[in-house]
Structures are given as C-alpha cells and as structure tokens.
Amino acid sequence: MSERKIDEPTGVETTGHEWDGIRELDNPLPRWWLWTWYASIAAAIVYWVLMPAWPGLHGFTPGILHQSDRVKVVHDLAELKALRGAEAAQLQTASLEEIERDPKLQAYAMAAGQALFGDNCATCHGQGGTGGKGYPNLRDDVWLWGGSLEQIQHTITYGVRTGEPGAGVTLMPAFGRDQMLKDGQIDDLTEYVVALSRRPANRAAVARATQVFAEQCAACHGPEGRGDQTKGVPNLTDGEWLYGSSREAIRDQIVNGRGGVMPTWGKRFDPQTIKALTVYIHANAGGQ
Amino acid sequence: MTVVIDRTKGQPARAAGEPVSAAARVRAKAARGGGLYQPRVPIYPKLVHGRWRAIKWAMLILTLTIYWVTPWIRWARPNGLPQQAVLVDFAGGRFYFFGIQLWPQEVYFITGLLVMAAMALFLVSALFGRLWCGYACPQTVWTDLFIYVERAFEGDRNARMRLDAAPWSFDKLWRKTGKHAVWLGIAFGTGGAWIFYFHDAPTLIRGFWVGQAAVTAYIFCALLTVTTYVFAGFTREQVCIYMCPWPRIQGAMLDQHSLQITYRADRGEARGPHKKGETWEGRGDCIDCNACVVVCPMGIDIRDGAQLECINCGLCADACDEIMDKVGRPRGLIAYDTDAAVAARAGGKPAVYKLVRPRTLYYAGALSLVSALMLWGLTHRSVLELHVLRDRTPMYVRMQDGSVRDGYTLKIANRTFYPQTVAVAFRGLNGVQLKTPGAPATTGDVLVTVEPNAVRSARIFVIAPPGGPSGDTPATFIVRDRHDRASAQTVFDSGVPK
Structure with missing residues (x-):
C-alpha cells in the first residue's frame, strides 16, 4: 500500500x-x-x-419445504394429462374422418401423432416415415395393407405377423430355400417379375415363367401381379419394392420369402392414441 | 466506488459553523474519518409554496391518476377477447392498448416506443434540463407523496427534526406508527395496481382477496409494495444519486444553453446576511438565508452550481422567490436559466437564449424520424402474416404415377378479432395440385379458416405432375382474405438432381 x-x-x-x-x-x-x-x-x-x-x-438436507424437482415433474405431467383431457375425450368419440377434418382436433392429433411416431415408429419406418429396406414407406401412395384411415388404424392396432388374433398372417413362401422351385425356374420367374414392372426383360425367360407364375404366385399376387391389400400382398407392377428393385434383390426374395413383423400396438396404446397416430400418418401420406 | 461530486471548489469559504447542505455534511463527516460505511444523512425538506410547487402537485395528481385508473378502463373486443383497454397479457402472448394489439413478433414497436421515449428525454433535457426527474419520474412522484404524508403526521421540517431527536414518547410513537401505516397502505395500493396491468382487473381483484389469484400476482404485489415503501419512504434521493443511471447520462445532453434550475451567481454574489434598511449597493441579492437549501428534497445547495444530485424540480426557486418578495428584491435569483446567460450577464453583456441549436435539432430530427416510422408501421401493419416451413424429412415423396409431392407447414397468423378464411395459392410451378389433410387435392386454391387473434398451423402438400423441372424450383405461397394478403418464399424440391 x-x-x-x-x-x-x-x-x-x-x-x-x-x-x-x-x-x-x-x-x-x-x-x-x-x-x-x-x-x-x-x-x-x-x-x-x-x-x-x-x-x-x-x-x-431436504429443507422444511421438501422441494424436489422430480416430484414437481411428476405433478406437472399429471396436470398436463388433465389439461389434455378435453381433447383426448373428443378423440375418443369423434370418427377418424371428423378428427382429420376438424382444424382443432386435427392439430391436436398431428402434434400428438408426431411425438408418438418419433418415439415408437421412427425406429423402423424412419423419422420422416419414409421407411427403408424391409420397412414400408408411409409417405407415398403405395400401401401393403391399405392406406385408408380405417385400414391404417387396423394395421396399427393389430400389427403384422405377430401371431396375435387380428394381425395379418400371410407369408411369402421361400421357394428356393424350401426347394419348391428349381434354380432355373427362379431365374425365369425373376425376369417375369422384372417384366411386370414394365422394365426390359429376357423375353424367352418371361415366356418360360408364365406358367410357373400362374401356378405358384397368382393365387396371392393375382393373375396380373397387382397384389391384394386385404392380405398385405404387394403389388408387383407399381415400381415400389420393399426389399429392393434389382434382379438380385427380387431373386433373393423369391428364394427366401421374407415377411416383416409389426408389433400389435393395440396392446400398448389406448384407442385414442392410435386414432391420433392414424390421422398423423394418413394426413402426411399420399392419402386414399 | 461512489463519488460525491463536489463543486464547492472556488466558492467563498464559509465564515463559521457547519456546512448547510446534506451532501456537504456527508463530505465533512467523511473527512473526519467516517469509517468504511456511510450512514444516510436524513433530509427534512421544508414545505414551500409557489409556481413550481403547484405544477408539481398537479403532475403528482395527474400521473398517479393515470397509474391507478388506466387498468380499469374497459374496451369492447369481440369473440371472448380481453375487455381491458390496456393489458399486458403474458399468458395469451398479447399486448392490448386501446384499439391496438401487438403480438410478441411485433416487439419492434415496443423498441420503437422506447427509442422515442429516449429521444424525447434527450430533447427535453437539452432544452429544459431534467424536467422528467423533477416532475414525472415515479421516484419523484411517490417520494413527494410520502413526504406529504410524513408532513401530515410529523409536521414540517423543524418539527420533524425535533421529533427525530426527541426520546421515544407516546406522541412520537403514534406519529411514526401512523406515518408508516399510511406509507404501507400507499405502497400496497401501488403494488396492487401494478398487477392489474397484467390480468383482467375486475376478475383479479375478486380473486386476489379470496386467495384465488395466481401466485405471481401476490409475489409482484408484495415486491412492488416493498420497493415502493423502501424507495419512497427511506432511500429517496439515494435512488437518484446511487442507483439511477440517468443523472450520469444527462451530462452528455446538457450544454451551456440548456435551461436548468440555476442560481444566478452574477446577481447573487457577494452573498451575506442583510438587515432591513441596509443598502443593497456593492453586494449581491443573496442574503444567505438557506431557504433554498432547506426545501431541497435532494439535500443540496443549488448555489454550488449544476450538480449530479439536482433533479431540477424548482422548489428552491419557489423558496427564494418568497424571500426576495420579503426583502423587496426582484424574483428570479434562482430560476430556470442557462450557464451561457449567467456568464453573459456576469460579463456585462445581454443574455442570449438559444433554443434552436444543432443539438436540439438532431434530437428533434431523430424523434420525428422514429415517430414517423412508428406511425407508418402501425398504419401499414398487416393483419395477415404467413411463414412457411418446408418438410426436411422427407424432402420429397415420389408417387406411383411418377408425380412428386413436397410437404409444407404454413403458419398463418390472423391478427384480427374475427375468424378469417384465407385462400392459399402456390406460385412458381405449373400444373401443380394442392392438398390439405381432410380434403381432396385441388388445382385451385385451398381454403383454410384461421381463428380470431390466433396462428393456424396448416399442412399443405404440393403435388407436381411427372416431367416437371429438375432440381429445386423457387416458389411462393400466397394467402389472401378479403382485405389482406401475405406471401412467403419457399422452394419446391423435384427429387431429381439438376
């Protein structure tokens, strides 16, 4: 200093x-x-x-007020649920079409659906719902099990190939692995399927496979290969391929006959949650 | 570090005794070794009558009336919207001011208002000094009111000083208790009125008394009660001296032509006591009676010149005029005057007053500019607003028939008090169809109804037929209602690399 x-x-x-x-x-x-x-x-x-x-x-030391952020979060969540009660109750009574048409209910369903989709569906179908190999794209206008509100609701509620009652059960046979068809027949059939989607193919092979297709495939995929949404059978003519569009991918599918599984969400969600999810998916898709 | 600004340098030394202003007493005590901390020197402003005091009373009544009455003014708005003329609705995210309502996105209007207030303050300060501080500042107004109450219970300056020095007695007890009770009442009224600006006043006042109001209402009421009680009752001039930044900023606004409360030293010096019948020749008009000092709510001696503590309230001018009348000298020894005028008269030249100076022109120009911008902004304000968010996951979706669909979320703001149906159009790409959930795709406009005073978030899909342009195409969304129109730029992603 x-x-x-x-x-x-x-x-x-x-x-x-x-x-x-x-x-x-x-x-x-x-x-x-x-x-x-x-x-x-x-x-x-x-x-x-x-x-x-x-x-x-x-x-x-807890302090005499016993303040706890954990307890507060639980309390706040309960309050939030009560706050949402009114709209959630409306979801219960309104039809899917009414929910999609009414601006308020639609906004609620879209907001709830987005969160639900991100938490539960995005793991397989992707954050934007565009799917991937083996997981259907939910944003376009191609549907395995149908793209109407009711069909989407049904698919979510019961799932696919879970073994639960109501869930889809159809499965593509493993024509190669189970030796139902010979290698040459499978090669010809691959060309036939390529030709179905209006792509250039080996004409001789297509001609050879015509009878095999009619015998083995047409029962499910239809004589023209247009599939069947009631059984989840894919349309082979639309240019959309769940397991890939290349000859190798198509041949692989004929040989191994894979079928995806989707959980039975009706066991986990209440009906109005599924309704919100249905409207969210339908509104964002190339709706039917 | 606090700095007591001292302008006593060069003043004639006081003949004997203590310095008269409170600030000088603080300094005197510090010089004697006052310790690390400085107790506040109590100030006992004496009641004064006169022109400025009358204006101050009028301003006090006016400003307090505005403060207490405003939340109770009703204003008719349709569709269940608030009926209060002035309301800061935090829960609803709206600011209502009579016929105007502002959204949080329009906070720039508040910014503009603050800039206008600052420019007006600069202009007034450059012209007339700290009029705001002396007459309109809440600190001044409430302190004035509290001193009025203090005077009613404890008497004027001398009585108050005697009472404070006296030992405790029943008389002192009831006077002090009464004063503090009324102070707390006013403080509670102040804090209580504040919360009415943020919630419907009639609803809130009922809820408040039965314990049904929001916790924040009680907290803010208590907070404002305490600050009013402490600031107006106890800290008073210390708020202006230690806490407020404005006294420090004002130095940059004032110049020698600014009118401010001035002791006309050219006329007053040399000061000294004057006996009746003595000659006024060879001496100044100031009789050193300290009337200007004892009335000062800031505890300063205006004869020390312009100083940081002075709030320009003019009470010393009133006090001095009274004395000048008594001793038979002309009024205005202390008056609103300029440093330049005082200097000119001291030099024997006529005083010149220059209200129009570059500085005042700049401030007036800036004020007019901002005001004009605000007015233009308010009158040309769109009641319809559009923002577009383009989907990122996925960027585009290809359909079976080869057409491409892009998804957009439109945020359509309807700032009117009525529901509006707007037509949504998409420009920039030929042959597209628009689709919104719950309605079929259309080649025309999509109609969307937006609730009054709300934002609607609408999903719109644009479907382009196969064979359109590749790459990204710049495009525009347009929304229209009967009166207004808004647009937003966006991009259509074809999904095909360019």
Whole structure:
C-alpha cells in the first residue's frame, strides 16, 4: 500500500492507485449497501432452512419445504394429462374422418401423432416415415395393407405377423430355400417379375415363367401381379419394392420369402392414441 | 466506488459553523474519518409554496391518476377477447392498448416506443434540463407523496427534526406508527395496481382477496409494495444519486444553453446576511438565508452550481422567490436559466437564449424520424402474416404415377378479432395440385379458416405432375382474405438432381 493521499479538490482520501494521472477516490460506501449485504446473508440462511442445501454422506438436507424437482415433474405431467383431457375425450368419440377434418382436433392429433411416431415408429419406418429396406414407406401412395384411415388404424392396432388374433398372417413362401422351385425356374420367374414392372426383360425367360407364375404366385399376387391389400400382398407392377428393385434383390426374395413383423400396438396404446397416430400418418401420406 | 461530486471548489469559504447542505455534511463527516460505511444523512425538506410547487402537485395528481385508473378502463373486443383497454397479457402472448394489439413478433414497436421515449428525454433535457426527474419520474412522484404524508403526521421540517431527536414518547410513537401505516397502505395500493396491468382487473381483484389469484400476482404485489415503501419512504434521493443511471447520462445532453434550475451567481454574489434598511449597493441579492437549501428534497445547495444530485424540480426557486418578495428584491435569483446567460450577464453583456441549436435539432430530427416510422408501421401493419416451413424429412415423396409431392407447414397468423378464411395459392410451378389433410387435392386454391387473434398451423402438400423441372424450383405461397394478403418464399424440391 502506498501512503495516504488526499485528493486536493474534494478533500477525500484516494486509494493511492493511479492510472494515466487519474486517481480513484476512496469514498465510504453508503450504509444501505452494507444492509443489503446483511440481508443477502439472512436470505441465504432462510434458504438453507427452507430448501435442499447441504450435502451429506447419505444424501442432503431436504429443507422444511421438501422441494424436489422430480416430484414437481411428476405433478406437472399429471396436470398436463388433465389439461389434455378435453381433447383426448373428443378423440375418443369423434370418427377418424371428423378428427382429420376438424382444424382443432386435427392439430391436436398431428402434434400428438408426431411425438408418438418419433418415439415408437421412427425406429423402423424412419423419422420422416419414409421407411427403408424391409420397412414400408408411409409417405407415398403405395400401401401393403391399405392406406385408408380405417385400414391404417387396423394395421396399427393389430400389427403384422405377430401371431396375435387380428394381425395379418400371410407369408411369402421361400421357394428356393424350401426347394419348391428349381434354380432355373427362379431365374425365369425373376425376369417375369422384372417384366411386370414394365422394365426390359429376357423375353424367352418371361415366356418360360408364365406358367410357373400362374401356378405358384397368382393365387396371392393375382393373375396380373397387382397384389391384394386385404392380405398385405404387394403389388408387383407399381415400381415400389420393399426389399429392393434389382434382379438380385427380387431373386433373393423369391428364394427366401421374407415377411416383416409389426408389433400389435393395440396392446400398448389406448384407442385414442392410435386414432391420433392414424390421422398423423394418413394426413402426411399420399392419402386414399 | 461512489463519488460525491463536489463543486464547492472556488466558492467563498464559509465564515463559521457547519456546512448547510446534506451532501456537504456527508463530505465533512467523511473527512473526519467516517469509517468504511456511510450512514444516510436524513433530509427534512421544508414545505414551500409557489409556481413550481403547484405544477408539481398537479403532475403528482395527474400521473398517479393515470397509474391507478388506466387498468380499469374497459374496451369492447369481440369473440371472448380481453375487455381491458390496456393489458399486458403474458399468458395469451398479447399486448392490448386501446384499439391496438401487438403480438410478441411485433416487439419492434415496443423498441420503437422506447427509442422515442429516449429521444424525447434527450430533447427535453437539452432544452429544459431534467424536467422528467423533477416532475414525472415515479421516484419523484411517490417520494413527494410520502413526504406529504410524513408532513401530515410529523409536521414540517423543524418539527420533524425535533421529533427525530426527541426520546421515544407516546406522541412520537403514534406519529411514526401512523406515518408508516399510511406509507404501507400507499405502497400496497401501488403494488396492487401494478398487477392489474397484467390480468383482467375486475376478475383479479375478486380473486386476489379470496386467495384465488395466481401466485405471481401476490409475489409482484408484495415486491412492488416493498420497493415502493423502501424507495419512497427511506432511500429517496439515494435512488437518484446511487442507483439511477440517468443523472450520469444527462451530462452528455446538457450544454451551456440548456435551461436548468440555476442560481444566478452574477446577481447573487457577494452573498451575506442583510438587515432591513441596509443598502443593497456593492453586494449581491443573496442574503444567505438557506431557504433554498432547506426545501431541497435532494439535500443540496443549488448555489454550488449544476450538480449530479439536482433533479431540477424548482422548489428552491419557489423558496427564494418568497424571500426576495420579503426583502423587496426582484424574483428570479434562482430560476430556470442557462450557464451561457449567467456568464453573459456576469460579463456585462445581454443574455442570449438559444433554443434552436444543432443539438436540439438532431434530437428533434431523430424523434420525428422514429415517430414517423412508428406511425407508418402501425398504419401499414398487416393483419395477415404467413411463414412457411418446408418438410426436411422427407424432402420429397415420389408417387406411383411418377408425380412428386413436397410437404409444407404454413403458419398463418390472423391478427384480427374475427375468424378469417384465407385462400392459399402456390406460385412458381405449373400444373401443380394442392392438398390439405381432410380434403381432396385441388388445382385451385385451398381454403383454410384461421381463428380470431390466433396462428393456424396448416399442412399443405404440393403435388407436381411427372416431367416437371429438375432440381429445386423457387416458389411462393400466397394467402389472401378479403382485405389482406401475405406471401412467403419457399422452394419446391423435384427429387431429381439438376
């Protein structure tokens, strides 16, 4: 510390520091400033008593208010559920068409559906619902099990190939693996399926496979290969391929005959949740 | 560090005794070694009568009336919207001001209002000094009101000083208790009125008394009660000196031509006591009676010149005029005057007053500009607004027939108080169809109904036939109702690389 210096014009002692000729006066603080400090200390002590404050070996001092953010979150969630009650109740009574047409119900279903889809469906169908190999695209206008509101609701509720009552059961046979067809027949059939989607194919092979298709495939896929939505049989003429469009992918599917599984969501969700999800998917798809 | 600005340098040394202004007393005490902390020196402003005091009373009544009456003014709005003329509706995200209602997105109007207020303050300060501080600032108004109550219970300056010095007695007790009770009442009324600006006043006042109001209402009422009680009752001038930034900023607004409360030293010096019958020759008009000092609510001596503490309220001018009348000298020894005028008269030249100066022109120009912009903005404000969010997952969807569909979420804001049906159109791509959930695709416009005073989030799909342009095509969404129109730019993704 430097020696005591008095500022000439004001007669006030300075701190003794000097910057470029500017000195700082050492005026006393106003008393209320001190009181504010004491008040802060008092407030801190009150806080210790009221709120969780001091850590210990096995937890912490809970404070007499027993404030807990965890408890508050649970409480808030319950409140939120009660708040949503009105709209949720309307979802229960309104038909799917009414929900989609009414601006308020639609907005509620879309918001709820988006969250539900992200949490439950996006894992397989993708965040945007565009699917992937083995998982159907839900945004276009090609549907395995039907794209109307009621059909979508049914598919979500019962699922696909889960073994639960109501769920779809049809399965493509593994023509190659189970040696139902010979390798040459499968090669010809592959060409036939390529030709169905209006792509250039080996004419001789297509001609050879015509009878095989009529015998083995037409029962499910139809004589023209247009599929059947009531049984989840894909349309082979629409240019959409669940397991890939290349000759190798088509041949692989004829050999191994895979079929995807979708959970029975009716066991996990209540009907109005499924309704919200249905409207969300239908509204975002190339609706039917 | 707080700095007590001292302008006593160069003043004639006081002959004997203590300095008279409170600020000077603070300094004197500090010089004697007052310790680390400075107790507030109580100020006992004496009651004064006169022109400025009358204006101050009028301003007090006017501003307090505005404050207490405004939330109770009703204003008819349709469709279940608030019926309160002035309402800051945080829950609903709206600000209502008579015929105007602002949305949070239009906060720039508030910014403009604040800029206007700042410019007006600059202009007034450059012309007439701190009129705001002296007459209209809530700190001044409520302090004035509290001093009025104090005077009613404890008497004027001398009685109050005696009472504070006296030992506790029944008389002192009931006077002090009464004063604090009324102060708390006013403070509660102040805090209570504040919350009415944020909630429908008649509903809130009923809920408030039966414990049904929101917790925030009680918290803010208590907060404003405490701050009013403390700021107007106890800290008073310390708020202006230590807490408020404006006294420090105003130094940049004032110049030697700014009118402010001025002790006309050219006329007053040399000061000194004057006995009746003595000559006024060879001396100034100031009789050193300290009338200007004892009335000052800031505890300063105006004869020290313009200073940070002075709020320009003119009470010292009133006090001095009274004395000048008594001693038979002309009024206006302390008056609204400029430094330049005082200097000119001291030099024997006539005083010149310049209200029109570059500085005042700049401030007036800036104020007019901002006001004009605000007015233009308010009158040309669109009641329909559109924002478009393009789907990112997926960017596009290809249909069986080769057509491409892009999804968009339209945020359509309807700022009117009535439901509006808007027609949504898509421009930039030929032959497209629009589709919204719940309705079939159409080549025309899609109709969307938006609730009054609300934003509707609408899903719109644009379907382009096969064979359209590749790459991204710039496009525009247009929404129209009967009166208004809004548009937003977007892009149509064909899904085919360019």
